Amino acid sequence: MSDVLVFAEHLQGNLTDSTFELLGKGRELAQTTGGHLIAALLGKGVEPLTEQMGVAHKVVMVEHQQLAAFNPEAYAIALKAVVQSLNPSIILIPYTSMGMDLASALSADLGIPLAAYVSEVKIEDGTLMTVSQMYGGKVNVESEFSGNPKIVSVLAGAFPAEAGKVEGTPVIETMEAPNALANLRVTFKQWIEPEGGDVDITQQDVLVSIGRGIQSQENIPMVEELARKLGGALSASRPIIDNKWLPKSRQVGKSGLKVKPRLYLALGISGAPEHIEGMKDAELIIAVNSDPNAPIFEYAHYGVVGDLFDLLPILKEKLGG
Amino acid sequence: MPVDPKQIRAKDKVVVDGIELTSDWNRMFDQRPVFDYDVEVLEKIAGIPGAESMAWCYQCAQCVPVCPVNEVGDYGPRKIYRRLQLGIDLIPDEELWKCTTCMHCLRVCPKDVNMIDIMPAVREEAVMEGHVPPELQEVFENTFEYGNPLGESPRKRADWAKDAGVPVPLMKEKKKADILWFVECYPSYHPRGKETSVALAKVLHALGVDFGILGVEEKCSCDSQRLAGERGLFEEFAEENIKTFSKYQFNTILVTDPHALNAFKKEYPKLGGRYHVVHYTTFLAPLIDRLEYRNTLNYRVTFHDPCYLGRHHGEYDAPRRILNRLPGVELVEMWRCRQNSFCCGGGGGGMWLDGFMADHVRERLSENRVREAVETGAQVLAVCCPYEISRFEDAVKSTGNEGKLMVKDIIELVVEAMGA
Amino acid sequence: MPNQDILVIGGGPAGLEAARCIGDIGYKAILVEKRDRLGGTPDEAGYAALTPDLRNAEEAMSAMVQAVENHPNVDVRLGTTVVAAGGSAGNFTITLKNGTHEENLNVGAVIIATGFQHFDPGRETQKYGYYEYEDVITLVDCEKMLRAHRFVRPSDGKKPERVCFIQCVGSRDRRIGNEYCSKVCCGIASKEAIEIRQLVPDCKVFIFYIDMRMYAYWEPDLYWKAQEEHKVNYVKGIATEIVKKGDRLLVKGEDTTLRRPFEIPMDIVILSVGMEPSQGTREMARIFGLKQNKYQFIEAVGAPMDTVTTSVPGVFACGACTGPADLEDAISAAGLAAMRAIKTIRHHSNKKAS
Amino acid sequence: MHIIVPLRQVPDLVEDLEIDASGKDLDREWLKYKMNEFDDHALEEALLLKEEVGGAVTAVALDGGEVDKLLFTAAAKGADRLVKVRGDFPTPLNSHAMARALAGAIQGLDYDLILTGVQAVDELDGQVGVLLAHYLGIPHVSVVTDVQVHDGKAVVHKEYAGGVMGEFDVILPAVLGIQAARQTPRYAPVSRVRMAMRKSTIEEVSAEASAEGAPDIRKLFKPEKGAGAQMLEGSPEAVAEKIIHILKEKGIVQ
Incomplete structure (x- = not known):
């Protein structure tokens, strides 16, 4: 009744970061509720993955051919069976492609409450409290739950994954696959790998973006190196694309692409409204510009007024390797 | 059938009797094709109400040298006509979107081929058929949604006035003023535009002009959207603006934007909105020595x-x-x-x-x-x-x-x- | 007794020919000319050579003038205008004015031959800058220089190296209101081009055109001759703008056959201005109450089978007052007008007699 | 093929969102609503499918806000039938209530496929599409980027992090949560919208909805965000140091 159940998400044979993030948070919650942290691992031949789930007290495994790859219907059936059998207090599901299918399905099927877009989970005076990032991050909603169980669907990256990567030997329990798996309306067919090609800047976690302040094409390789060191890619504002210094696929802004990276490092971009439109939703914006009145500083979280050619070499050096 | 450029092929290098031939000498032609001028598209385009004069072109070519777009590229009403004669439809053609309706061609056109009427008419058909450049589509959507092409909050339309340092009264409060100043979108939202609005407010104040603005009640005049093919959008907001104007008493509409001037002078009367409209330079010129x-x-x-x-x-x-x-x-x-x-x-x-x-x-x-x-x-x-x-x-x-x-x-x- | 005299208004080629014909047949013509001399536009504008045969204009016109001046049946009234008209066919009352002196006159029929005026290039919508640049001139200005045998750049008197004509200035233009072709400018430009080449053999001559409109023998006599014998260059595509560049003129346009814009330096640009009804033509239409077409030329109501009859019985019109016309048109129509005027007089005499 | 596309209105994020006096909801008096952008993709995909295999597209929306404009815009784009769902709905309307109301309305309609936007900015208690599928008792797949239909089933691509996709067969009827249509949602020329306003009719059905299934909202609050950027000052050396510190703090560099 006071256990915390984490849906262990795995993709193509690997547990995802979200799983560790939830396991770490789950353990913290279980300590407060006085229950156990239990991981639900659905799949086929997934037992080796349990080795990475040392943080959990127990891993409940359901194995079935229909669970070999994620299947919204099959996974919902199996997870429902696990929940019904364990009757946990809190169910943690990542707010990811898989979690989206599962959390709401479970809520509707079992008639239990659900909070999505969650970035914070706490137990205060015995009550579970969540904070959800709503309205594109513009407003947070603090909610509480009465009764058990309840489903918390957590945003990727909300908690550190480290806390979920703890050595240990969980109890492995195998549950019989529900009969309903024999009769599905949704069938997994195959994996489709993404196509190669030029970088898709909308998919990058880190973008180093350049504007007119970069002055000449010769300076681009230097910035590219910085982007590489940050594990990201190079993007640009319109003038750079117009000059054909970078391909159109790298353009951020109104006539280019809208991006939402975790880090947007804007170098020599003054911040025309047309550009701002394309990047204002980045999680962290750091802007470097020589003009203290550049509008980009209105939108950036951190700003640096100065010559970017003074800063760049030092920054690169400090990032090392 | 349009002429297929592939029918004319150039070989990189042709050697005849040990002499290397270059340029036109090595152009190789395919067999002469059976060719038909598909003039139906010309008739179709000229059949669109407003675009009739497209068919009047007699290829004198006066429009091309004055066309600004031709100055930096390859374009001109004469060429559009010729393409139509060759059977190249203008509606899905990228040529359709190059014209800025600057009216330079019409100034010199001896046959009154009127691109100012042709462009919006044909573009409207293109928009209806879904041939809209994505950049433009976003502007249309923004305008429809927010009443301005920049996609800014309609509630913030008069926010610039907070920085004016002089009172910028709202018609909603005044009800009556000599001058209704129609600020328009870029002067309301664009950072540089806002600075010009502040400047104009200061000058009007210094001259003691009895004026008011519409603030959140103002909607884009949409003249450029109309010229880009969105007549429905234009009419939607024109009706709203005319309704708003009718709530207040004023003698003159003062505009910052010549495109709004055009809308109010040439298009609003067709929808029943008749006003005395002046551009701010016309208004200010006779008063300039009073400052x-x-x-x-x-x-x-x-x-x-x-x-x-x-x-x-x-x-x-x-x-x-x-x-x-x-x-x-x-x-x-x-x-x-x-x-x-x-x-x-x-x-x-x-x-x-x-x-x-x-x-x-x-x-x-x-x-x-x-x-x-x-x-x-x-x-x-x-x-x-x-x-x-x-x-x-x-x-x-x-x-x-x-x-x-x-x-x-x-x-x-x-x-x-x-x-x- | 109905009046047997015929009033001919206008002393240009058409009026001269009409008066001569009337006199030759034995009727009396009263030829009224507002200028102090006869010869009309070819004389007034100082034509050098006539189109299409390049005959010396002065000689040709003075032959016509002499034929009339020496004619016993022609009463020439110079410096005279018609200021009022009344009555009807067979018996018109005309008021003539010479200086301050007014005189009433009775005539049986009237022939109007008040001609045309050249289009004022200040009215064009393009940017040719006729009143701005000295070296932008018209066909008429060119004609005067050719007649003086001195074809030079007006701004500095230097010998031109490159000269061009721009066709259809003020003609075939809906914006200006002259939708018609002025008929003669292509021929005149070609003629002048030949003369320029003869006078200044080193000077290259270009003609920018929409279509070259040559009729009948003008093709071999002028167009081909200009191109083949006199090396005049014809370029399809009208220039739209003229800019001063240094001491030369930069002519901007599009070469439509090449599909490329051009900017060509020229020493002199000659605007091929077309024809518009003259002030006299407009005035006569008003005084006689004649129907005019939408371009204000006098309408020949029976055209094309009858090119001289106007909307008022007994009043006939010939030459360029009825629309753009070349010399051949004007002379032919003048003869016809004379014949129709005489027929009117006879008709009314017979009616009266019976 | 009868396709139903539920369209929902969400608060327009272009406006500053204000919190009402109770602290538990947005101040809705001045709120501007617009169509959920993912629903626009769902509608586009539905129209593309109709163009491919024939059939009809029905747009369904819950009453409130500018629902008529929303439905007429759908008609201008090519929706064949417009349905407005009326009822005594709780405010704010959460995902569970919305899904129940839609299920009630859709049950009475003929359908083979339901396409919804994969998510919306105000889905505190889960995705309407998935909930709807369960209330209707039909399968669902979320985060769909490609749909083809034949022989009573849909072949869909579901996208995972990093761009890898799974291909599924789904027996119809089903609900698919559309992440992105195969092409940019088409433009509805305003003349068409105005024509739809004059010529199209909106059918009305009523439905009931309970809000059961959501957590209890304690309060809304705005995330902390200073006005403008926090300026980093000092020598280039010091500034670089500060930037790296920030990046480490956010877990962007190790």
Whole structure:
């Protein structure tokens, strides 16, 4: 009744970061509720993955051919069976492609409450409290739950994954696959790998973006190196694309692409409204510009007024390797 | 059937009797094709109400040399006609989106082939059929949703007035004023536009003008959206604006934007909205000596005639009269001025087609114009259309003329001279 | 007794020919000319050679003038205008004015031959800058220089190296209101081009055109001759703008066959201005109450089968007052007008007699 | 093929969102609503499918806000039938209530496929599409980027992090949560919208909805965000140090 159940998400044979993030948070919650942290691992031949789930007290495994790859219907059936059998207090599901299918399905099927877009989970005076990032991050909603169980669907990256990567030997329990798996309306067919090609800047976690302040094409390789060191890619504002210094696929802004990276490092971009439109939703914006009145500083979280050619070499050096 | 360029093939290198032939000598032609002029598309396009004059072209070619787009690329009404004759449909054709409706061709056209009517009519068909450049689609959607092409909050339309430092009364509170100032979108939202609005507010205040603005009640005049093919959008907001105007008593509508001037003068009357409308330069020119000037500007200034103030509405003198009265301003003309003025590229939807145009022209019209302005030796390029200030400021940067040329709205120069 | 005299208004080629015909047949013609001399536009504008045969204009016109001046049946009234008209066919009352002196006159029929005026290039919508640049001239200005045998750049008197004609200035233009072709400018430009080439052999001559409109023998006599014998260059595509560049003129346009814009330096640009009804033509239409077409030329109501009859019985019109016309048209129509006027007089005499 | 596309209105994020006096909801008096952008993709995909295999598209929306404009815009784009769902709905309307109301309305309609936007900015208690599928008792797949239909089933691509996709067969009827249509949602020319306003009719059905299934909202609050950027000052050396510190703090560099 006071256990915390984490849906262990795995993709193509690997547990995802979200799983560790939830396991770490789950353990913290279980300590407060006085229950156990239990991981639900659905799949086929997934037992080796349990080795990475040392943080959990127990891993409940359901194995079935229909669970070999994620299947919204099959996974919902199996997870429902696990929940019904364990009757946990809190169910943690990542707010990811898989979690989206599962959390709401479970809520509707079992008639239990659900909070999505969650970035914070706490137990205060015995009550579970969540904070959800709503309205594109513009407003947070603090909610509480009465009764058990309840489903918390957590945003990727909300908690550190480290806390979920703890050595240990969980109890492995195998549950019989529900009969309903024999009769599905949704069938997994195959994996489709993404196509190669030029970088898709909308998919990058880190973008180093350049504007007119970069002055000449010769300076681009230097910035590219910085982007590489940050594990990201190079993007640009319109003038750079117009000059054909970078391909159109790298353009951020109104006539280019809208991006939402975790880090947007804007170098020599003054911040025309047309550009701002394309990047204002980045999680962290750091802007470097020589003009203290550049509008980009209105939108950036951190700003640096100065010559970017003074800063760049030092920054690169400090990032090392 | 259109001529297929693939029917003309060039070989890289042809050697005949040991002599290497180059250029035209090695052009190899396919067998002569059976060819048919599919004139149906010409008839279809000329059959669109408003586009009738497309069929009148007699290929005299006067339009091409004056066409600003041809100056930086390959375009012209004559060429459009010829393509239509060859069976190339204009509706899905990219050529359809190049025209800025600057009216230069119509000025010289002996047959009145009127691109100012043809373009919106054919584009409207294209929009209906779903052939809209994505950049433009977003602007249409923004306008429909928010009442302005920038996609800004309609509630913040009058936020600029907070920085004016002088009272900017709302018609909603005044109900009655001599002048209803229609601010328009770029002067309400664009950072540089807002600065010109503040400047105009200061001047109106200094002159003791009895004026009011509509604030959140104001909706885009949509003239450029209409010219870009969205007549429905234009009508939707025209009806709203006419309804709003009818709530208040005023004698004159003052506009900052020549495109709004065009809408109110030429299009609103068709929908029952008849007003006395003036551009702010026309309004200000006779009053310019009533202002007190504390500063001498010491600028050599050149002035760009906006297409929709000059060629479309014949106002060439008022902006010049204002500039000539400002202490320390020396006005120098670019060769292309007045009736012959160049185009900044912003009209007729061009404002929102920069990405599209980049694939079709050697340089932006604004860049071409900025080079001309720099050649006059002027320090200031004076403008009086909200599209121009941002377009030319961009162009000053992209042509590497930063520090050499400032772009200022005339009203900003007035305020600078006043020292207000 | 109905009046047997015929009033001919206008002393240009058409009026001269009409008066001569009337006199030759034995009727009396009263030829009224507002200028102090006869010869009409070819004389007034100082034509050098006539189109299409390049005959010396002065000689040709003075032969016509002499034929009339020496004619016993022609009463020439110079410096005279018609200021009022009344009555009807067979018996018109006309008021003539010479200086301050007014005189009433009775005539049986009237022939109007008040001609045309050249299009004023200040009215064009393009940017040719006729009143701005000295070296932009018209066909007429060119004609005067050719007649003086001195074809030079007006701005500095230097010998031109490159000269061009721009066709259709003020003609075939809906914006200006002259939708018609002025008929003669292509021929005249070609003729002048030949003369320029003869006078200044080193000077290259270009003609920018929409279509070259040559009729009948003008094709071999002028167009081909200009191109083949006199090396005049014809370029399809009209220039739209003229800019001063140094001491030369930069002519901007599009070469439509090449599909490329051009900018060509020229020493002299000649605008091929077309024809518009003259002030006299407009005035006569008003005084006689004649129907005019939408371009204000006098309408020949029976055209094309009858090119001289106007909307008022007994009043006939010939030459360029009825629309753009070359010399051949004007002379032919003048003869016809004379014949129709005489027929009117006879008709009314017979009616009266019976 | 009868396709139903439920369209929902969400608060427009272009406006500053204000919190009402109770602290538990947005101040809805001045709120501007617009169509959920993912629903626009769902509608586009539905129209593309109709163009491919024939059939009809029905747009369904819950009453409130500018629902008529929303439905007429759908008609202008090509929706054949417009349905407005009326009822005594709780405010704010949460995902569970919305899904129940839609299920009630859709049950009475003929359908083979339901396409919804994959998510919306105000889905505190889960995705309407998935909930709807369960209330209707039909399968669902979320985060769908490609749909083809034949022989009573849909072949869909579901996208996972990093761009890898799974291909599924789904027996119809089903609910698919559309992440992105195969092409940019088409433009509805305003003349068409105006024509739809004059010529199209909106059918009305009523439905009931309970809000059961959501957590209890304690309060709304705005995330902390200073006005403008926090400026980093000092020598280039010091600034670089500060930037790296920030990046480490956010877990962007190790």
